[in-house]
Amino acid sequence: MRIFSGIQPTGSKHLGNYIGAIRQYVEGQDDGDPAIYCIVDLHAITVPWDPAELRSNVHDTTALLLAAGLAPERCLLFRQSDVREHSELTWLLAALTAWGDLNRMHQFKEKSGKQRELVSAGLFFYPVLQAADVLAYRADTVPVGEDQRQHIELMREIARRFNERFGETLVEPEHRIPEIGARIMDLQEPANKMSTTGGTEQGTVLVLDEPEVVTKKIKSAVTDSGSELRRGPDKQGITNLIDVMAVARGVTQEQVESEFDGSGYGDFKGAVAEAVVEFLAPVRQRYQEIRPDEQALEDALGAGAEKARAIAAETLVEVRAAMGIGSAA
Ligand code: TYM
Numbered sequence: 001m002r003i004f005s006g007i008q009p010t011g012s013k014h015l016g017n018y019i020g021a022i023r024q025y026v027e028g029q030d031d032g033d034p035a036i037y038c039i040v041d042l043h044a045i046t047v048p049w050d051p052a053e054l055r056s057n058v059h060d061t062t063a064l065l066l067a068a069g070l071a072p073e074r075c076l077l078f079r080q081s082d083v084r085e086h087s088e089l090t091w092l093l094a095a096l097t098a099w100g101d102l103n104r105m106h107q108f109k110e111k112s113g114k115q116r117e118l119v120s121a122g123l124f125f126y127p128v129l130q131a132a133d134v135l136a137y138r139a140d141t142v143p144v145g146e147d148q149r150q151h152i153e154l155m156r157e158i159a160r161r162f163n164e165r166f167g168e169t170l171v172e173p174e175h176r177i178p179e180i181g182a183r184i185m186d187l188q189e190p191a192n193k194m195s196t197t198g199g200t201e202q203g204t205v206l207v208l209d210e211p212e213v214v215t216k217k218i219k220s221a222v223t224d225s226g227s228e229l230r231r232g233p234d235k236q237g238i239t240n241l242i243d244v245m246a247v248a249r250g251v252t253q254e255q256v257e258s259e260f261d262g263s264g265y266g267d268f269k270g271a272v273a274e275a276v277v278e279f280l281a282p283v284r285q286r287y288q289e290i291r292p293d294e295q296a297l298e299d300a301l302g303a304g305a306e307k308a309r310a311i312a313a314e315t316l317v318e319v320r321a322a323m324g325i326g327s328a329a
Helices: 015-028 051-068 085-094 099-103 106-114 121-135 146-166 211-219 236-249 253-259 265-290 294-323
Strands: 003-007 035-039 076-079 141-143 174-176
Touching (some): 003 121, 015 141, 051 076, 099 146, 106 146, 121 146, 146 174
Parallel strands (some): 003 035
């Protein structure tokens, strides 16, 4: 099984990214043949960015993934822009992508509505670049959070269209969305997903937040007017905290419900805060050790890019030939 996933180097990653995605990357790194993880700096320039900050954000995210447990000798970790095949394949796949499909993407609608100066064509093309990321490696499995479901559907459609037109060349990938924690919600606005760009600051727990900050954010999470500790559509805040607790403790949601049956929301939030602090502490500690050595981070990314390029280049040779691009081999 070949695994591929991508993560944006934007600012600080939050508990939703950690639970929905990063945790899965680490668990999957030995199952992948290989497991490939990409820090998608080209995706980061689809909204306003600062060049120096972008470079430093790539290092932040690399260090975070290593601190979370990715080991460069067990998986392939690299920076997207180091493998130019991604950009080339994006253009080639654009020829097979329906404009109408791109226009239906929820993420484009959401993000374009928030742009004040420029809605870039890059933002519209974001899902094509994402399809190129995965299809370049002929990956079968893509670990992601729930919000990426539509993007994966689109890359499947693009791969299918390519294969129908030019013969079996690309692999239709499947998403792998975790059973618990696929959509962690904002602690202050539990109807919205946790997000560093669209969410509230108090409602977003960052993986690298100080323990006191994590505790404060979780203790001030919005719950509801009832007192029962159970999941339900009328109890979005508590449902979210139960999910977070289950993942942090490595138990089921039912176990959390029965353990805290009869407890008040205040006590429950205190316990969740403690569990999350404990869950994130080792990552935060390792991050502080790893982040300062930028040369080591660059070396790890460079070695990953070299291996990634070898795989992507092979796919590109076949794709170009099938499409009639370039001279005949
Ligand atoms: P990014 O960096 O925005 O998100 C990284 C991962 O975190 C998941 N995620 C969440 N999971 C649970 N609850 C949340 N509140 C939450 N918020 C985010 C996302 O689903 C994602 O898996 N488009 C991708 C980047 C990408 C990619 C790829 C992914 C580029 N190319 C190829 C897979 C394959 C993204 O959203 O990154």
